[in-house]
Amino acid sequence: MDAPSAQLHTEIRDSVVRAFATRRPLLHHLNADTSWLLQIPRPASAVNYGSRIYYNILIDPWFIGGQSDVAKWFSQQWHATESAVKSVAEVEELARQVEILAGGLNLGRNRGRRKALKEEEETFVDAVAISHEFTDHCHKDTLLEVHRDVPVLATEKAASLISSWNHFRTVITTPTFTEENPDWRDYSLTPLPAWLSITRLTASADALYYHSALLITFATHPFLSATPKKRSSLHIYGDDPSSTISGTDAAECVIYTPHGIPASALTPIGLADPPLHTLAFLHGLHDVKISAAQQLNLGAKNGLQAQRILQAKYWVATHDEIKQGGGVIAWFLRRKVWTLEDALKEAKVEAEGGDTVMGGTEFEDVNFETVDNGESRILH
Structure with a gap:
């Protein structure tokens, strides 16, 4: 490498x-469709010297090969664009490189300790979140590449399907976040850390939960209150008096809805206590239907209505890849x-009035992001 190239490489790395020193969440688009890696910085109190900085959640992974629902003659699809990440091993390497750049893996110091930690930590994926049972979200071949000790949180049908593979040690049905129980901390299920919960939002009229959302909630700051809050009674391992969290600070959340979610189903976010900042x-932009009979992806107009309620700092498009399709259903899409x-x-x-709703000042602070295949964003 010549001197100018070396200097450019050094400046880019620096x-x-x-950027990583800001300790903000990282979002990586792993394919052109709707597979993501969300890296959440652990609270300072949860990071020991030499341990990892980020908690890594793999969302709806499908990298190579086709997917089929019901039967191949009925519906089959392939990625039209080659996935930037082609295996879970590549996800692991991505997470490892981020840790090195962020200073979480001090490879030059305490080599013996690092070697022991490496042997203990066989995976950089900390949890898998599955939004639907359909195979473009719950892709068996991809999921079987994930280490069996990684906990999987999935919808009821997806959890049943994944459990039938006898691969993962821990498969949890994702609980629904409701306005009747608005404290996100009550949904922090073991073995998730106490500062994180993964739930879902559902629409009352959506019997199949097709237009639902994953709600990933986290507090990245230390809990300051002296009054602890017990871990959720929902967790599957019974009472654990050592697992407590404390504090009443507002938390942040990421809402992932590949098919879109009706704005009316977002009411629990506004009623959350402690408050949630989205x-x-x-949420995708494309409007996808099966003829006129069934709405699949709700598209940009629904996204605008939802964003008007959420006022999320970032709106990121997802599930908009125009895939190669086959089978009967392709004729009706x-x-x-x-x-x-x-x-x-x-x-x-x-x-009414032509310029009084949406499109004015209420969207000035929104960063709409098209995060393409293989791209990443720091969520400041």
């Missing part, structure tokens, strides 16, 4: 290191490709 809202600008224009036309 810039990345400075850091990122993952109807897709309308929206841009955010087009959705805003139509919303203004539909709104």
Whole structure:
């Protein structure tokens, strides 16, 4: 490497290191569709010297090969764009490199201790979250690459399916976050850390929970209150008096809804106590239907309504890959490709007065992000 190239390499690396030093969540798009790695910085009180900085959640992984629901003659799809990440091993390496750049793995010091930790930590994936039982979200071949000790949180049907593979030691049915129990800490199920919960939001009229969302909630700051709060009675291992959390500080959340979720189903977020700040809202722009009979992906217009309620700092498009398809169902799929600008224009036309709703100042602070295949974002 010549001197100018070496200098550029050093400057880029230094810039990345400075960015990671902010200790903010990282979001990585692993394919062109809807597979993600969310890296959440652990609270300072949960990071020991030499231990990892990030808690890594793998969401709906499907990297290579096809997916089929019901039967291949009925529906089968393949990625039209080659996935940037092609295996769980590559996810592991991505997470490892981030830890090195963030200073979480001090490879040059305490080599004996690091070797012992490496042997103990056989995976950098800390949890897997599955939003639906459909095989573009719950892809068996990809999931079987994940270390069996990694806990999986999945919807009821997906959890039953995954359990039938006899691969993972811990498969948990994701609880539903409700306004009747608005404290996110009550949903922190063992073996998740006490400062993190993974739940879901559902719509009352959605019997199949197709238009639901994953709600990933976390407190990255130390709990300051002296009054501890017991871990959830929902957890599957009975009472554990040593597992307590404390404090009443507001937490942040990431809402992931690959098919979209009706705005009316977001009521529990506004009623959360302690309050929840929506850091990122993952909702696609494309409107996808099976003829006129069944709405699949709700698209940009629904996303605008939901974002108006959530006021998420980042709105990130997901599940908008136009995949290669086969089978009977492919003949009936109807897709309308929206841009955010087009959705805003139509919303203004539909709104009474033409310019009083959506598209004005209420979206000035929203960072709409198109995070492409293989791209990453720091969620400041």
